[in-house]
Amino acid sequence: MSIVTVQLGQCGNQIGFEVFDALFSDSHCTQGLCSKRENEAYRSSCKERFFNEEENGVPIARAVLVDMEPKVINQTLSKAVQSSRWKYGQRSCFCQKQGSGNNWAYGYSVHGPRHEESVMNLIQKEVEKCDSLGGFFIIMSMAGGTGSGLGTFITQNLQDQYSSSLKMNHIIWPYGTGEVIVQNYNSILTLSHLYRSSDALLVHENDAVHKICAKLMNIKQISFNNINQVIAHQLGSVFQPTYSEEGSFHYRRNPLGIDWQVQPPLSRLPTLGKRSLSEQLRFNTSIANLVVLRGKDVHSADVAGFKDPALYTSWLGPDNAFNVWTTQRAFSKYEKSAALVSNSQFLVKPLDMIVSKAWNMFASKAYIHQYTKFGIEEEDFLDSFTLLEQVVASYCNL
């Protein structure tokens, strides 16, 4: 099963490069801690998913690079070429000159329709090169203009054109203390629209990753390279091949999975009175968890802790809500590694924070003229707020 990656904007392209690099490095790692045959199966599965092969054997990433200004894409392409181990397709990029100016409305309403055909064509070409399409992995940030606005537009198009394929959006949650002043507006517009067209939103918060670099890795002067490499490492450890039901040597599971999104049964949601957010979230309830284990002793690992019913909701018990994927092949020279992907209440606080700040700003009407200039009206903002309040409430009520 192959995955087509769409990298959008500065953030999307910078991270995308690190992801492919991490995937490639890992798959060509010699210390896999497993048999040669196992390693071969792993490597070819990874290759099928993420890379195409050129005539001279150089792997080409299954990716479409999109940005509204050329500097970052040029850098990304040349970094790949310099590494001389893998590269991007020569004609896989779409670039414009002027950027989106951190304006979601510009990315969505102007760049979107204007470049819809070109971008979708590029994606189509990439899809045609796949024997079997597993789905789309769309990397974007929420705070800027291209990743957020154009990314949302493209996702909606993918929903229309490839409705039966999975779409997973990889969203970068900006630092709480501004990278972009209008980041909260851009974020709520992105999230509310994606909720209607994406199948899964995989989130990385800059603040959280920054803390990892600072506290766990003890990096003194943290650069975006460090941050992106951590993110790529985490993604790699989830997306690299794992055994399918048939067991060893059979790496056929779709890395995007099918049990990422769960619909709660409408009739059985318990009604709760009005409690403050912090009260409700003292305990992090999960809807579903996925643990990915790689390396030595993977079969004897004890995951009972994850099966505790107390972690889950009343309407979806651990038998359905908890999954483990394993492979004996070690990831990136780590003898043992584990990754956890969780659909739980952990994002409620950050989401609530963003909605709150955006709401405060919206009440003063600051910056709204920059959006209405390009067709995003106050109504659209209100719709977004309403939808996100519902999301927050639903998660709180788990």
Next chain:
Amino acid sequence: MTQSVVVQVGQCGNQIGCCFWDLALREHAAVNQKGIYDEAISSFFRNVDTRVVGDGGSISKGKICSLKARAVLIDMEEGVVNEILQGPLRDVFDSKQLITDISGSGNNWAVGHKVFGHLYQEQILEKLRKSAEHCDCLQCFFVIHSMGGGTGSGLGTFLLKVLEDEFPEVYRFVTSIYPSGEDDVITSPYNSILAMKELNEHADCVLPVDNQSLFDIISKIDLMVNSGKLGTTVKPKSLVTSSAGAFKKRQEKPFDAMNNIVANLLLNLTSSARFEGSLNMDLNEISMNLVPFPQLHYLVSSLTPLYTLADVNIPPRRLDQMFSDAFSKDHQLIQADPKHSLYLACALMVRGNVQISDLRRNIERLKPSLQFVSWNQEGWKTSLCSVPPVGHCHSLLALANNTCVKPTFMDLRERFTRLYKKKAHLHHYLQIEGMEESCFSEALSSLSALIQEYSQLDATKSMPVEDLPRLSVAV
């Protein structure tokens, strides 16, 4: 990559412009070692094969043949422009990019705006269109002028309306030199207020600068350079005021040091759009992030460091000092104290070897001492450009949309009122066709309305920040 066109108007505008082109060439020469005409250079320069007669000489790629500035030079007297054309920068300008006259505007806004505006409208349009045609993707016009005189003030602001009508999608960033208190032009308050109205209505973004602040910065640097303290030798090229290593090698003129500061401002403003970095900031992002309401588009700027000491190792404390300095009132390019006023938004544009953690650490450190408006408590826009300016390892340009511009405007209004009450010199203006007393009263009320907006925001300063009640939704 986009291009920008610089329109320099009047004596002040052209002198600053001249320094700007000088420093721009120096910067690109330092970065572009191979002499290839790349996208970064193309943002401000055209590559022209001078052997080709007429218009066909533009070369878009390959080796640099001859660089021409994307500029339009306008002055109603010939002295300054002629000097530029005879100086070492003469090859950078095309004779077709100039508009000059002989008589000057006599420090009279009305002459600049109404008389010369009318007279030269067609020519101006033609030159602007030409310069736009040479651009692949024109993003921004940078207008440089002074407020206190006649040409820069009057014709410069007349231009803005032309730009808005003819190129509505292109940004108009205006660098305006405001008159200081002891300005020797008596009618400068009139000229400034009349110009302000145009800036209010037709500029996307204004970067006010005043001579007194520039002068203070220079005094500070002189003190540092001449203090002769042990171990504090200043790296020669690093003075923000110097053109050392630039093309103008003759004796620097009195205003050169001050003009170089403004030129550096423009270079740093556009650095992240021209050069690569881990967090880019394009020119359209400046307006998007720093202008919350269309009328409040005046940005206070500060540049640090002013010089680099010759020490090779810059410990982190120096880096942090750079951030602290950016917020001190000594480094602002207008007489203003942002720390004690209210921030509506703030942008930090960092160049050089500075990483995101350095940026965040300093924001966390400085935040508590700054007051932000209630609806923009974390109103920071940041950018990281990898290429430092010539002579420095890193630099910072802080752009603040802050109510501290209010005193400058109020001061101006007071000087205006003092003259206007006595009707002093008014006849010079009223005798120009198209000028009436209503022009003055409208300009005054436009300014008063602006001051009122800032006052209203100031009033919210000490109020506690409350979260507004949110939407309640049915689940």
